[in-house]
Amino acid sequence: xxxxxxxxxxxxxxxxxxxxxxxxxxxxxxxxxxxxxxxxxxxxxxxxxxxxxxxxxxxxxxxxxxxxxxxxxxxxxxxxxxxxxxxxxxxxxxxxxxxxxxxxxxxxxxxxxxxxxxxxxxxxxxxxxxxxxxxxxxxxxxxxxxxxxxxxxxxxxxxxxxxxxxxxxxxxxxxxxxxxxxxxxxxxxxxxxxxxxxxxxxxxxxxxxxxxxxxxxxxxxxxxxxxxxxxxxxxxxxxxxxxxxxxxxxxxxxxxxxxxxxxxxxxxxxxxxxxxxxxxxxxxxxxxxxxxxxxxxxxxxxxxxxxxxxxxxxxxxxxxxxxxxxxxxxxxxxxxxxxxxxxxxxxxxxxxxxxxxxxxxxxxxxxxxxxxxxxxxxxxxxxxxxxxxxxxxxxxxxxxxxxxxxxxxxxxxxxxxxxxxxxxxxxxxxxxxxxxxxxxxxxxxxxxxxxxxxxxxxxxxxxxxxxxxxxxx
Amino acid sequence: xxxxxxxxxxxxxxxxxxxxxxxxxxxxxxxxxxxxxxxxxxxxxxxxxxxxxxxxxxxxxxxxxxxxxxxxxxxxxxxxxxxxxxxxxxxxxxxxxxxxxxxxxxxxxxxxxxxxxxxxxxxxxxxxxxxxxxxxxxxxxxxxxxxxxxxxxxxxxxxxxxxxxxxxxxxxxxxxxxxxxxxxxxxxxxxxxxxxxxxxxxxxxxxxxx
Numbered sequence: 001x002x003x004x005x006x007x008x009x010x011x012x013x014x015x016x017x018x019x020x021x022x023x024x025x026x027x028x029x030x031x032x033x034x035x036x037x038x039x040x041x042x043x044x045x046x047x048x049x050x051x052x053x054x055x056x057x058x059x060x061x062x063x064x065x066x067x068x069x070x071x072x073x074x075x076x077x078x079x080x081x082x083x084x085x086x087x088x089x090x091x092x093x094x095x096x097x098x099x100x101x102x103x104x105x106x107x108x109x110x111x112x113x114x115x116x117x118x119x120x121x122x123x124x125x126x127x128x129x130x131x132x133x134x135x136x137x138x139x140x141x142x143x144x145x146x147x148x149x150x151x152x153x154x155x156x157x158x159x160x161x162x163x164x165x166x167x168x169x170x171x172x173x174x175x176x177x178x179x180x181x182x183x184x185x186x187x188x189x190x191x192x193x194x195x196x197x198x199x200x201x202x203x204x205x206x207x208x209x210x211x212x213x214x215x216x217x218x219x220x221x222x223x224x225x226x227x228x229x230x231x232x233x234x235x236x237x238x239x240x241x242x243x244x245x246x247x248x249x250x251x252x253x254x255x256x257x258x259x260x261x262x263x264x265x266x267x268x269x270x271x272x273x274x275x276x277x278x279x280x281x282x283x284x285x286x287x288x289x290x291x292x293x294x295x296x297x298x299x300x301x302x303x304x305x306x307x308x309x310x311x312x313x314x315x316x317x318x319x320x321x322x323x324x325x326x327x328x329x330x331x332x333x334x335x336x337x338x339x340x341x342x343x344x345x346x347x348x349x350x351x352x353x354x355x356x357x358x359x360x361x362x363x364x365x366x367x368x369x370x371x372x373x374x375x376x377x378x379x380x381x382x383x384x385x386x387x388x389x390x391x392x393x394x395x396x397x398x399x400x401x402x403x404x405x406x407x408x409x410x411x412x413x414x415x416x417x418x419x420x421x422x423x424x425x426x427x428x429x430x431x432x433x434x435x436x437x438x439x440x441x442x443x444x445x446x447x448x449x450x451x452x453x454x455x456x457x458x459x460x461x462x463x464x465x466x467x468x469x470x471x472x473x
Numbered sequence: 474x475x476x477x478x479x480x481x482x483x484x485x486x487x488x489x490x491x492x493x494x495x496x497x498x499x500x501x502x503x504x505x506x507x508x509x510x511x512x513x514x515x516x517x518x519x520x521x522x523x524x525x526x527x528x529x530x531x532x533x534x535x536x537x538x539x540x541x542x543x544x545x546x547x548x549x550x551x552x553x554x555x556x557x558x559x560x561x562x563x564x565x566x567x568x569x570x571x572x573x574x575x576x577x578x579x580x581x582x583x584x585x586x587x588x589x590x591x592x593x594x595x596x597x598x599x600x601x602x603x604x605x606x607x608x609x610x611x612x613x614x615x616x617x618x619x620x621x622x623x624x625x626x627x628x629x630x631x632x633x634x635x636x637x638x639x640x641x642x643x644x645x646x647x648x649x650x651x652x653x654x655x656x657x658x659x660x661x662x663x664x665x666x667x668x669x670x671x672x673x674x675x676x677x678x679x680x681x682x683x
Contacts, residue, residue: 120678195497256680322495
């Protein structure tokens with residue numbers, strides 16, 4: 001059993017009581033909701049004549065179905081319009097703050113919480129979305145829940161949970177050029193497996209993690225769930241506090257910041273904390289990493305050969321064979337040179353300002369391959385606006401990218417942004433599952449925003465470190 | 474406030490089986506996102522495993538959910554890390570509405586298993602070998618009854634000399650919840666309102682936000 005970790009401390013402070021099931025009833029400090037997983041929960045509440053217990057601890061946005069081109073109402077897609085109206089009615093009735101697109105604050109739920117400072121260290125944060133783990137980057141205990149649990153949280157401000165084990169993942173050393181947070185997390189999932197984290201919360205530590213900005217930490221925590229861990233976190237530090245000080249929550253209220261900081265410091269894992277497991281990964285050995293298959297665990301360094309299924313552990317062979325067939329890749333080859341049709345720069349993993357800046361640096365002065373459709377979908381309206389003010393939008397547009405409005409977009413293809421037929425996509429998102437990007441025959445290669453930018457230019461999966469040579473060759 | 478949450482115990486589930494083979498079957502496969510553009514869960518059953526079951530031209534493909542002999546099945550037998558990926562409760566909702574009452578597998582993704590519990594669907598685990606044998610049995614005997622004894626953590630199938638009783642695992646909270654009928658947590662937790670408020674008030678960040 002872990003002891004003295006941030007997880008233990010936050011858990012203990014939010015534990016209300018033990019339930020007859022042996023689960024703990026845990027107070028929820030922040031409940032984020034969106035249009036896809038909440039309407040049924042509000043429906044269940046109405047059926048039982050219950051009200052939202054803590055509307056002031058609840059915050060709503062619209063992201064999954066929102067169109068990223070024409071956002072005039074009613075939306076072109078009737079079912080999207082219906083979901084939007086349902087959300088609007090539910091938040092109005094309950095008195096829940098809602099960042100609708102006309103506020104300028106709308107965006108992907110895991111982008112807006114951190115940027116407004118409503119995501120804070122030492123909080124419990126839940127949302128009906130598995131990528132809620134993102135908020136762990138701030139030292140919060142954050143995890144995704146299902147709709148029946150959303151009902152519980154709406155009705156009671158609490159959720160029933162079993163305590164999990166804690167695995168510390170130390171990423172040591174310094175990252176090489178062209179290597180990003182995304183490459184770290186793809187490497188972690190590859191090493192520990194897509195179900196290696198089941199039953200665990202991941203604590204990310206080590207100098208390669210600590211030297212990352214908040215956005216990089218968010219990219220890593222975001223994909224905890226792809227490794228099976230429902231939550232992942234980084235202990236809060238000066239980087240965290242600097243971010244928070246500039247958010248809406250604290251910029252005009254430095255006293256509040258000063259009052260809360262001791263709590264944030266207090267919940268940090270103790271130096272002598274005990275973990276259920278510790279894993280060390282040498283960050284200096286990681287290279288730009290991409291997926292070759294149809295699970296996020298099927299990743300390789302850009303210069304490494306795609307594995308032979310028969311050389312993988314027995315329980316991975318079948319999945320690997322099916323994945324290679326779907327992706328049309330052969331063992332022994334590298335992924336470099338894999339032709340792509342779409343370059344998608346977006347999602348709650350990698351659509352924040354530094355992601356767009358880094359990708360724009362690659363794109364600047366170059367052109368998207370004529371056979372590639374390039375899309376940039378900022379994570380939020382604020383990111384979009386900042387990127388426009390900085391001139392990044394122009395860089396992307398001039399290169400031939402579509403510059404779109406904020407939302408989940410082609411990460412999961414619930415709006416009009418979808419792959420068609422067997423198109424291959426270089427994607428900065430988090431899931432390469434079959435059908436994930438809207439076409440059952442579509443092929444997704446996960447990678448960092450920089451690598452997406454490089455692939456957009458060359459029309460194939462490209463080692464961003466070699467882009468200069470490739471383009472001039 | 475009404476307090477009429479259903480209290481139902483689920484000590485066992487019996488019925489015929491349906492095997493869906495493969496590790497890492499994610500929730501995007503169980504219910505593709507485009508079918509989630511709805512504000513209720515009604516009608517999701519017909520979309521379970523939709524893209525595995527139909528071609529782009531809506532022609533049926535080989536899939537157990539399409540096979541006539543499995544249409545009455547209510548016990549789904551799966552492999553490892555079933556239900557990984559998104560938190561969408563639409564996934565177990567679709568399976569339940571298709572007719573699934575219990576799932577036996579090598580392992581389950583956590584959020585998926587929690588969602589199943591909220592719907593009263595046991596997610597019972599057994600070893601790779603035992604699951605392989607059960608899948609083969611179901612394949613051969615689509616009409617034979619399987620019993621998932623949640624309380625005793627046993628899966629029994631076959632008859633006469635061939636009868637097998639497999640030791641299965643039911644996670645302890647799930648066991649207690651289903652056997653004692655406390656898997657619907659809303660009313661249970663609502664009753665602790667005062668304690669919840671006390672916990673909330675003890676948290677530094679809960680000072681007034683204005």
